[in-house]
Amino acid sequence: MKYYDLRSDTITKPTEGMRKAMASAEVGDDVYREDPTTTKLEQLAAELTGKERALFVSSGSMGNLISLYINGGRSNEVLTASNSHIIQHEIGSIAAIAGVLPIAIEAERGVLSADQFSGKVKGGDYDMATTTLIEVENTIGGYCYPLQNLEGIKDFASTHDLKVHMDGARVFNAQVATGIPVKTYASYADTITFCLSKGLGCPVGSLLCGDEAFINRALTIRKMLGGGMRQTGILSAAGLYALENHVERLADDHAHAKAISDSLVRGGWANVDTEGVQTNIVFFTVENLSGKEVVSQLAKLGILANTEGDMVRLVTNIGISDDDTAELCSILERFQPEAHV
């Protein structure tokens, strides 16, 4: 049976062109800061995000953790959406390792606005924590942050002397979907991470970007966390290749997600968050069936999906072609879920 893997965009494998770029990469010891390909990637990342400097890190989680470690700080609080990746999927590392207490804010699709922070900023009392940071995720569940919200958040942060970190794991998806450059999104945050290993199709790696002083400190914290790697040029070459060749093609993933969402609506058996489908992620629920039950029924048809709470999640990616999408849509349209027994 043919399988369509829509569990995530992290499951992608390097393309032939990417493998060639990796094989011929010039390398050096990056802990000595002597890897020319990594230096080139970091310079490009700084340029693309409009930040002074960037640092190659092993994962999005590590990038977020380092930023929260430095700009959050032990015993301090960070304001973030309750469904943010740092709360839901990073194993409490920001509390366990960075020592920061996340204050979870409920928001539709996880998109925060400044008015939700009112009364939540603490500081000054000897027996209370201090709020130091706001964390936003863009895209969040595939949804692009409206600039208006980011503007309000930035103003609020500067009024209250807070820093802003953007988990931009999929910020290139946002750029392609909205036409708003990554640099513009990043301008609303002091620090930003973006991932190479998701829609951009690389095997490993993320970039953490910020000002000179922040990145100097980040270098130390990365080493402390065991994240100092040696001949990283092999991985950075994949990143450079992806930033040159795999950004514009994200539009295909977005078109595929929209087609899948439309076919689910036509099928009539799923409640789809159609408005939320702005990039490569589709969320839906099925009446009287848990997300896990739906995922297991879809797997029998060769469609691999994931759950997020009660919802089923499908993520389009570079491994799903136009033809795959047409076949998938036809399967989904004809599918009739078996009732819960």
Ligand SMILES: Cc1ncc(COP(=O)(O)O)c(C=O)c1O
């Ligand atoms: C929004 C978001 N942030 C951060 C991460 C963490 O990235 P990594 O798996 O590279 O640690 C992910 C991973 O899926 C993610 O979806």
